[in-house]
Amino acid sequence: xxxxxxxxxxxxxxxxxxxxxxxxxxxxxxxxxxxxxxxxxxxxxxxxxxxxxxxxxxxxxxxxxxxxxxxxxxxxxxxxxxxxxxxxxxxxxxxxxxxxxxxxxxxxxxxxxxxxxxxxxxxxxxxxxxxxxxxxxxxxxxxxxxxxxxxxxxxxxxxxxxxxxxxxxxxxxxxxxxxxxxxxxxxxxxxxxxxxxxxxxxxxxxxxxxxxxxxxxxxxxxxxxxxxxxxxxxxxxxxxxxxxxxxxxxxxxxxxxxxxxxxxxxxxxxxxxxxxxxxxxxxxxxxxxxxxxxxxxxxxxxxxxxxxxxxxxxxxxxxxxxxxxxxxxxxxxxx
Amino acid sequence: xxxxxxxxxxxxxxxxxxxxxxxxxxxxxxxxxxxxxxxxxxxxxxxxxxxxxxxxxxxxxxxxxxxxxxxxxxxxxxxxxxxxxxxxxxxxxxxxxxxxxxxxxxxxxxxxxxxxxxxxxxxxxxxxxxxxxxxxxxxxxxxxxxxxxxxxxxxxxxxxxxxxxxxxxxxxxxxxxxxxxxxxxxxxxxxxxxxxxxxxxxxxxxxxxxxxxxxxxxxxxxxxxxxxxxxxxxxxxxxxxxxxxxxxxxxxxxxxxxxxxxxxxxxxxxxxxxxxxxxxxxxxxxxxxxxxxxxxxxxxxxxxxxx
Numbered sequence: 044x045x046x047x048x049x050x051x052x053x054x055x056x057x058x059x060x061x062x063x064x065x066x067x068x069x070x071x072x073x074x075x076x077x078x079x080x081x082x083x084x085x086x087x088x089x090x091x092x093x094x095x096x097x098x099x100x101x102x103x104x105x106x107x108x109x110x111x112x113x114x115x116x117x118x119x120x121x122x123x124x125x126x127x128x129x130x131x132x133x134x135x136x137x138x139x140x141x142x143x144x145x146x147x148x149x150x151x152x153x154x155x156x157x158x159x160x161x162x163x164x165x166x167x168x169x170x171x172x173x174x175x176x177x178x179x180x181x182x183x184x185x186x187x188x189x190x191x192x193x194x195x196x197x198x199x200x201x202x203x204x205x206x207x208x209x210x211x212x213x214x215x216x217x218x219x220x221x222x223x224x225x226x227x228x229x230x231x232x233x234x235x236x237x238x239x240x241x242x243x244x245x246x247x248x249x250x251x252x253x254x255x256x257x258x259x260x261x262x263x264x265x266x267x268x269x270x271x272x273x274x275x276x277x278x279x280x281x282x283x284x285x286x287x288x289x290x291x292x293x294x295x296x297x298x299x300x301x302x303x304x305x306x307x308x309x310x311x312x313x314x315x316x317x318x319x320x321x322x323x324x325x326x327x328x329x330x331x332x333x334x335x336x337x338x339x340x341x342x343x344x345x346x347x348x349x350x351x352x353x354x355x356x357x358x359x360x361x362x363x364x365x366x367x368x369x370x371x372x373x374x375x376x377x378x
Numbered sequence: 379x380x381x382x383x384x385x386x387x388x389x390x391x392x393x394x395x396x397x398x399x400x401x402x403x404x405x406x407x408x409x410x411x412x413x414x415x416x417x418x419x420x421x422x423x424x425x426x427x428x429x430x431x432x433x434x435x436x437x438x439x440x441x442x443x444x445x446x447x448x449x450x451x452x453x454x455x456x457x458x459x460x461x462x463x464x465x466x467x468x469x470x471x472x473x474x475x476x477x478x479x480x481x482x483x484x485x486x487x488x489x490x491x492x493x494x495x496x497x498x499x500x501x502x503x504x505x506x507x508x509x510x511x512x513x514x515x516x517x518x519x520x521x522x523x524x525x526x527x528x529x530x531x532x533x534x535x536x537x538x539x540x541x542x543x544x545x546x547x548x549x550x551x552x553x554x555x556x557x558x559x560x561x562x563x564x565x566x567x568x569x570x571x572x573x574x575x576x577x578x579x580x581x582x583x584x585x586x587x588x589x590x591x592x593x594x595x596x597x598x599x600x601x602x603x604x605x606x607x608x609x610x611x612x613x614x615x616x617x618x619x620x621x622x623x624x625x626x627x628x629x630x631x632x633x634x635x636x637x638x639x640x641x642x643x644x645x646x647x648x649x650x651x652x653x654x655x656x657x658x659x660x661x662x663x664x665x666x667x668x669x670x671x672x673x674x675x676x677x678x679x680x681x682x683x684x685x
Contacts, residue, residue, distance in 0.1 A: 054523070061524030072540045178415070181672070185664040187616055189623045190639060190657030193646055197654075201647050316529035320620060334532065335624060338539050350536060354527045361527075 044369055051365050058358055066351040067112045070343050077101055080343050081125070121348035126340050131348035135330060140223025141211060142329030145321070146314045148245055149253035154307055157257045161264025161303075165272060166291055176261065183258035188317055192251040192324040199247065206243050209326035213240040252321040256310040263306040267299035274298075301371055308364030312357050409677035416673020422666035430482040437476035438464075441633040445471040450649045466651045468642065474651060477633035478659050484634040485615045485663055488549055492614035493607050495553035500560025501603065505591045507561065508568030519565065522558035530555040530613075531620055538626045545628040548621045555617070556610045563606055567599030601678040608671035612664040619660050635660045 073080050078095050087095070096102045100111055115121070121131040164176040200208040207213070211225045218232035226245070229237035271277060272295050280294045318331035326332070330349060337345035410416055429436060439445075451467040452459045453474075459466065465474035507518040525533065530552075537551035538544075571577060572595065580594045621627030622636025630641055635656040642652035 054520075057520045058523045058527055061520060062527055065524060069536065069540070074540075074542065181415075181668055182661070182665060185612065185616075185661060185668050187619055187623075187636075187657055187660045187664070189620060189636075190653075190660065193639070193643070193653050194657070197646055197650060312526075312529045316531040319529070319531055319535070320623070323624065334535075338535060338626070343539075346536060346539065350528070350532070353529065353532060357529060358527045 047369050048366055051362065051369075055358065055362055059355070062351060062354040062358065063113050063116060064109070066347050066354070067109050069347045069350060073343060080341075116351060121351065122344045124337075124345045125342045126337075126345075131345055132352075134333065134345070135349065135352055137220075137223070138328060138330050138333050140220075141225070141327060142315075142318050142322070142331060144224045144226065145245070145248055145252060145327060145329060146311075146318060148249040149314060149317075150256065150307065150310070152249050153253040153257035153260055153310075157260030158264050158303065161261040162268055162291060162296065164261070164265045165268035168269060173265075177265065180258040180261045183254050184262070186254055186258075188251050188254055189320045189324055191254060192247070192321060195247050195251060196324070206246050207240075211241065211244050211328065212237065213244075216240060248321050248325045248327055251324070252314065252317045255313060255317060256307070259310065259313075260303065260306055264299065264303050267302045268295060271295045271299045301368070304371070305364060305368050308360065308367070311360040311364075315353060315357060406677050410673050413673040413676055415669040416676075419666040419669025419671075419673065422662065423670060426482050426486060426663055426666065429479055430486045433480045433483055437473075437479045438462075439473035439476040441472065441477045441480040442631055443472065445473070447471070450645065450652070452649070453651050465655055466649070468638075468652050469645055469649075472631075474655055477638060478635070478655060480633045481635045481638065481656065481659060482663070484545070484628060484632065485618070485660070488545070488552075488618045489611040489614050489667070492549050492553045492556065492618070493611050495550070496557040496610055496614075497560055497603070497607055499553070500557040501564045501596070503557075504561040504564025505568055505596065508565035509572065509587070509591050509595070511569075515565070518561065522561050525555065525558045528555075531617060534617055534621060535624065535626055538621060543626045543629060545618075545632065545634065548618055548627040549614075552614050552617045552621075556613060559606055559610065560603065563602050564596075564599060567602060568595055571595050571598050605671060605675045605678060608667055608674055612667040612671070615660065615664055615667070 070080055071077055078092055078099065078101060081099050082095050100108055103111070119132050121135075123130055124134060127134070160176045160180070164173040167173045196208055199205045212229065213236075216229070216232070216234055216237045218228060218234065218237070221228050221231055225241040226238065229241040268291070272291070274295075277290060277295050280290045285294070315331070318329060319335060320331070321327065322329045322331035323335050330353065334346065334349045334353075336342075337349065445463075445467060448460070448463060448467045449471045450469055451463050451471075453466040454461045454464045456466075463473050463475070465478065467473055468477070503518050503522070507515040528536075534548070534551040534555050537554060538547050541547035541550065568591075577590065577594055581590060585594060618627055619634070619636030619639070622634050623640045625640055628634035628637045630637055638656040639653065642649075642656065646653050
């Protein structure tokens, strides 16, 4: 197993190099001169252009530019934003907790409901409950989530006024971020109603972002459960006279868990892609909206830095899932 | 003697496939038609194709004609509705129904073009990687890993930023993003088939690399690829709509459903139909294709077939 994990770790290196080359090339592939892109100045004199060429290091040979970029990136220096002049790593770190908070809530929401309905469908295989659940799951899976978000806003925010339309918390509340997670910070602030407001703001984005993972998890849970429910040990457990709940809930579900956990782990990419749309719709100040705004404002250094950081996060989570999978799954463990 | 037997074999192999192929098709249809959802999906999909092909004949108005006296006219069944515009009009007085009908052309074309691009390039790369292994395999698969490390929509957005916004560039970007799935599937299938006896015997008989890859091995790897193609078809439509929604896909006034949604966003509180209907069209299309995909998977997957 150690060999498997080591192998998997080694694979990270070429992937990381590939990611860094891609994000490095981004600015150089954009139409127009990289100096113009990076300087954002309109008409500049030839002398100024030469000066900037030197400042940006663009007068160096390309491989040296890349190594330079890689070296700085590995030290956490991704340059500064063209619009705000702030450090990109700094901006990322301030906004990232908002995305993480939303993603965690969406994952919990999707997992609890998805697993519940997946088991329900599997235990009622072929019945109307199964068909209804799986039909709904397929609708969820096919959902254009940006439209789904708009629909929920029309219904619950604009129509019924149950929840706010956008943002993370009511603007009446103000406190300094401690952890960056609004749910925790609102409690720490001790302001009355702050936590409730934070929860209210989270509800719709959580549902929207969680919809596709929810559908995937429900379908995966169902098929994993069906596979397990046909096994001999489940029949044995049943014939021992164990209650239905014990058989499905404990004996079967524990064994169906491995593919389900893997599926949940592999939703991270989906979540981050979904976060781009969800955050845009709900004006949620996370990295998804940050990237969209950066593309809109032609803030290409931010796009470049964000691209690298997001890919590294997805890559790390996938690595973690694979290693965990190797640890739980005896078939790989004994190898 | 040897010649004779090989001639016999060839005669047999020509005679058998026609029957066998029919039988396979029949069996496939048998399993596919047992899945009611899949048949519904197929019917809806065919209707959408007809709608797209004959859009100019079906649509009551031109999708670009602006009726200045009927701005944001509600659907016919609502108060103030008008049967001249069954689904109402948008903010500049264009007929919603006509725009939705023409939109089907874009979404289906996007699906077909993106899947063709992604499928052909992915299959080619996967074949090369799985067949030759070694350094070819390592290089191709590591590049695929890099593409897969990015959330698909983000990578598509960035590619469009490089290529410039527009429908064609959006399709290229989505094809690039979807293509690794085909490469991985093909590679895995090729590696599974490569050491089978029929491949070895074809190689011993002197078949070239190209023939081995394309004629001998590839047809036996088709089932998972077909399923993946349907999945990618619906993904392509969703991603193109998302790009359109974010202003990076088809540009206004194109009646692409995602772009229509983006234009409609500011009227979300005043005119529900301009927001609801394009999204519903996307959902119905994608749902129909996914229903078909589920049926295809059940019909083509030998493991499930036995049970």
